[in-house]
Amino acid sequence: MLHTTTPSPLNPLGLKGAGEGGTIPAIAALLSAVENALAPFGVRVAEAPLTPERIVALVGEAARGRTR
Numbered sequence: 001m002l003h004t005t006t007p008s009p010l011n012p013l014g015l016k017g018a019g020e021g022g023t024i025p026a027i028a029a030l031l032s033a034v035e036n037a038l039a040p041f042g043v044r045v046a047e048a049p050l051t052p053e054r055i056v057a058l059v060g061e062a063a064r065g066r067t068r
Contacts, residue, residue: 038062 007014027048034055035045042062043055 008016031045031048031050034050035043038045038055038059041059043058044062045058
């Protein structure tokens with residue numbers, strides 16, 4: 001198997017794909033922040049995406065005693 005190195009012309013170091021790792025935990029952090037903000041309402045966030053409509057539904061479910 002042949003390995004070819006081709007530096008990126010877009011930055012001075014020629015690095016590629018070095019910045020994506022920092023974005024992975026961002027969604028989990030946002031979901032956790034929303035869950036913390038809605039904790040007084042008994043809301044538990046268990047899945048993404050978290051749309052405004054989904055937040056309203058989660059608050060309604062928590063008010064009715066149904067959580068996921």
